Amino acid sequence: MRRTDRYRYPIMMTLLILLQFTVRSRLGGDRIAPDFLLLALLIYTIRAEPGRSAAVGFAVGLLRDALTPASFGAGALAHTLVGFFSSWAKAVFFAEHVFVKGCLFFAGTWLRNFIVLLVSGRLQGSQVAWELLVWSPLQGLTTAIVGVSVMWFFRGWLSPRRSTA
Numbered sequence: 239m240r241r242t243d244r245y246r247y248p249i250m251m252t253l254l255i256l257l258q259f260t261v262r263s264r265l266g267g268d269r270i271a272p273d274f275l276l277l278a279l280l281i282y283t284i285r286a287e288p289g290r291s292a293a294v295g296f297a298v299g300l301l302r303d304a305l306t307p308a309s310f311g312a313g314a315l316a317h318t319l320v321g322f323f324s325s326w327a328k329a330v331f332f333a334e335h336v337f338v339k340g341c342l343f344f345a346g347t348w349l350r351n352f353i354v355l356l357v358s359g360r361l362q363g364s365q366v367a368w369e370l371l372v373w374s375p376l377q378g379l380t381t382a383i384v385g386v387s388v389m390w391f392f393r394g395w396l397s398p399r400r401s402t403a
Contacts, residue, residue, distance in 0.1 A: 247285075250392055254278040270376040272384040273347060275302060279317060280346045280385065283325040284339070295321025309358035316353035320346045336386055343385035347378035 258274035265271040279298045283291040299317030303310045324346050331338055351374040355366060 246392075250388075251278050251282065254281070254388070266380075269373045270380055272381040273350075273377065274384070276317070276320070276347060276350060277343065277381055277385050277388070279321055280324055280343055281389070283321055284328050284342075286325055288322045288325040288329075291325035292318050292322035295319070309354065309360060312354045312358040315357055316350045319353060320350045323349070336390065339389055340382045340386045343382040344375075344378040347381045348374045351377065 254274045254277055258278075262271045262274060275298055279291075279295055282294055286294070295317040296314055298321070299314030302317065303313040306313065324342055327345075328342065331342075348370075352370060355369060
């Protein structure tokens with residue numbers, strides 16, 4: 239393994255986090271634009287155990303909640319649960335296939351949006367149905383498309399390190 243290989247994965251995660259705060263607002267606003275922060279979490283969960291994924295999800299949720307103080311805590315809970323369950327699901331469903339990874343990105347986005355809506359109590363009545371049946375699937379689809387593209391284009395960077403022993 240070359241010396242620069244160990245820096246590729248953290249560089250890719252940092253790039254996704256930077257895209258969240260620089261490019262996302264120009265890609266269709268908050269409703270349908272891909273969620274690069276959640277995508278970074280989900281890519282991390284493909285490589286990590288459920289406990290570590292939950293801890294990273296909690297940190298990502300706190301970072302996201304700092305930007306939306308009206309529903310503080312809902313994002314931390316949602317990202318923690320999504321991190322844990324996506325890491326657990328990748329072990330059950332063998333997330334080495336690109337279609338399975340796309341489904342993981344879609345389901346993770348939709349589940350996070352569902353938990354945030356459920357816990358925060360911001361929307362009432364038909365707004366909840368509209369959010370869960372239209373906007374969340376659209377955001378899940380855009381996040382899955384970007385996630386599969388990132389995983390395909392940077393497959394050498396994001397693949398788990400192999401031991402040379």
